[in-house]
Amino acid sequence: MCSTILSLNAEQNIVDCLNSGGNTIITRLLKNFGVSGKAIRVKEYFNVSGDWLKFGGNQISPPKTDIIIGEYKISVKNSSNFQIVSGNICEIRPLLFNILSEAEIASLDIKLSKLLNNIIIEKTIGWMKRHKCLPMILQSVDDIHQDLNKIFDEVPVKTKKDIMMEAFTGRKKFGENTIASAEYSLMFGKYQHFDKIENIIDCLLPTKISF
Numbered sequence: 001m002c003s004t005i006l007s008l009n010a011e012q013n014i015v016d017c018l019n020s021g022g023n024t025i026i027t028r029l030l031k032n033f034g035v036s037g038k039a040i041r042v043k044e045y046f047n048v049s050g051d052w053l054k055f056g057g058n059q060i061s062p063p064k065t066d067i068i069i070g071e072y073k074i075s076v077k078n079s080s081n082f083q084i085v086s087g088n089i090c091e092i093r094p095l096l097f098n099i100l101s102e103a104e105i106a107s108l109d110i111k112l113s114k115l116l117n118n119i120i121i122e123k124t125i126g127w128m129k130r131h132k133c134l135p136m137i138l139q140s141v142d143d144i145h146q147d148l149n150k151i152f153d154e155v156p157v158k159t160k161k162d163i164m165m166e167a168f169t170g171r172k173k174f175g176e177n178t179i180a181s182a183e184y185s186l187m188f189g190k191y192q193h194f195d196k197i198e199n200i201i202d203c204l205l206p207t208k209i210s211f
Helices: 011-018 025-032 051-053 089-103 104-115 125-130 135-152 157-169
Strands: 037-042 067-069 070-079 184-188 192-197
Touching: 011 025, 011 037, 011 067, 011 070, 011 184, 025 184, 025 192, 051 089, 089 157
Parallel strands: 070 184
Antiparallel strands: 037 067, 067 070, 184 192
């Protein structure tokens, strides 16, 4: 019977602890919220929506939901170190264009198009550093991220929240009522927290809105 949640393979560790009756801070937290039942880890990839494909997203993608417990579709994050979205251009481009097109911010659409449509790199900075890619390529990606942040400074607060909501939930990416789109957030690590995703956006906005 487990007694702690490990960062390595955390989702499976949480599922195993819950299903074996383990007594950890996380399992107690979930029980306090009335979350009960068999826990299932969501491993398969899912088809994305037409709107996601339209802006250059991959046809299949891993879900935002990491585990399902009863009716709860939960995204699991390490509170000590996590990002809301991959730096992969096939994630950033459809995420931003889907939200900004809805917000009808034409000037930002044009600026993003000029920047993002010319990017051919499809790996994150972290991946390239781990695989010792050429410094010139890494510098290029760092420059792109800085340019993105400058553009992002012009985005209204409501639109920033909408971007974070989509990055966390995947409602536009997968569809709102699918297994792949998450509704709740479970944090473990430095601090532990469980809540509906829309209830945590304001807290995360100041620290998780840069690229």
